[in-house]
Amino acid sequence: MNPQSYSRMLISTLLTMLISASPAFAESEGSNNYINVAVGIEDFDNDRQLKSKDLISLGFEHRYDQNWAAEIFFMDSSPRVNGSSENLDLSQYGLDALYYFDSGEGSNVQPYGAFGLGVSDFDSDSGSNEEAQARVGLGLRYLLGEHWSLRGDARLLWSEESHTVDNTLTVGLSYAFSSQKPKPAPVVMEKDSDGDGVFDSADQCPDTPAGVAVDSKGCVLDSDGDGVADYRDNCPGTGAGIAVDSSGCPLDRDKDGVPDHKDQCPDSPAGVAVNDDGCIPDDDNDAVPNSADQCPNTETGASVDLKGCMLDNDGDGVGNHRDRCPTTPAGRQVDENGCKFVLERTEEMTLKVNFASNSSNVSEDQYAEIDRVAKFLQKYGDVSTVIEGHTDDRGAADYNQKLSQSRANAVRNVLIERYGIAASRITAQGFGESRPIQTNDTKAGRLANRRVIAVMEAQVVE
Secondary structure, eight states: OOHHHHHHHHHHHHHHHHHHHTGGGTTSTTOEEEEEEEEEEEEOOGGGTBOOEEEEEEEEEEEOSSSEEEEEEEEEEOOBBTTSOOBOEEEEEEEEEEEEOOOOTTOSEEEEEEEEEEEEEEEETTEEEEEEEEEEEEEEEEEOSSSEEEEEEEEEEEETTTTEEEEEEEEEEEEESSOSSOOOOOOOOOOOTTOSSSOTTTOSSTTOOTTOOBOTTSOBOOTTOSSSOGGGOSSTTOOTTOOBOTTSOBOOTTOSSSOTTTOSSTTOOTTOOOOTTSSOOOTTOSSSOGGGOSSTTOOTTOOBOTTSOBOOTTOSSSOGGGOSOTTOOTTOOBOTTSOBOOOEEEEEEEEEEEOOTTOOOOOGGGHHHHHHHHHHHHHSTTOOEEEEEOOOSSSOHHHHHHHHHHHHHHHHHHHHHHHOOOGGGEEEEEOTTSSOSSOSSSHHHHHHHSEEEEEEEEEEEO
């Protein structure tokens, strides 16, 4: 099969496919049918020895959609052979596929690319010749209105038989059987199924109850952002972040009237009066509520018992928290620190021992008196004493002085030797007859003056 026959068969096959496929694309967006009329010029390959010549073109274009189209074309021209007056009758026909590039919605400019197959029939007085062509090129359609448009086109024509490349340049007018302008999008009536004023396409909460105010998204309003819609929020001004119940009010789990976010004692017993902090009143801050506090004015910081009374283990009236003497004997008067008052008293002991006339011997009946003094000195170890010896006025004064010293020494020695009293604590001094306590004119008076005495005092602190 020669190339011309092959080209005709291929063009016929493609044309049949074009006609059969047209109904399938009839309703596609952008489909249309065009009559394309154009004039132009064809420039021939140098090897053909033909001068450039004007041409006319007629085509039928079927556009399948926004991008693809097919065109059956016929072109006629009469080029002249170089160096001769002979004109050739040139007829060209074929089938091109066109691809329209996207140029933006509503644009009047529609550029395209083209490729296809064709046949060139050269007819002259000396005979005729046919060549198969492969065609490729670019073009531009400019819309003038709904049906009319201008079209410019440039093609390269390659021939296998002659190994030449010709080119054409055309400009023409096209008529579209249908409107070239895109059909306006059908108006779709939006639905608002829940009747809240927000169309279903934008409604993010499509089942809003009737009559409830909503936002632009179709969701019920929640002005305080607590998760409870305004239409059922009984506490619409709840602060941000506060936990609420199903009615939009702050939670109050212990039902004391103070909401949880303010309640510092969230587990108050039911029915018990509380203060503004939600806590049971405790005016003296001893951790025992007023209702159970039997000592409502307890000092700050004092430890208390279950009745709210201050602990006082030694019962002295001073609480344990400030009692510096926590083991004070019961009934003892104490100071503000819980310590007993210091009591001072003077213990006094008088020694009186009588002697026989002109004697310094201690008679047995006087030991009981000395024993009593010894015990006093033993009890109060820091007490010292002076034992005084005295006489009556019988005899010489010098003698009586010595006798009084001997009597004082005798009693001192008994205390030291018999009772173990330190000698450093006892001083003996004789005064003779110089300090009588009674008259020396009587026997009884003289007996009273013959004496050894001592006065001892001890300061006792309790």
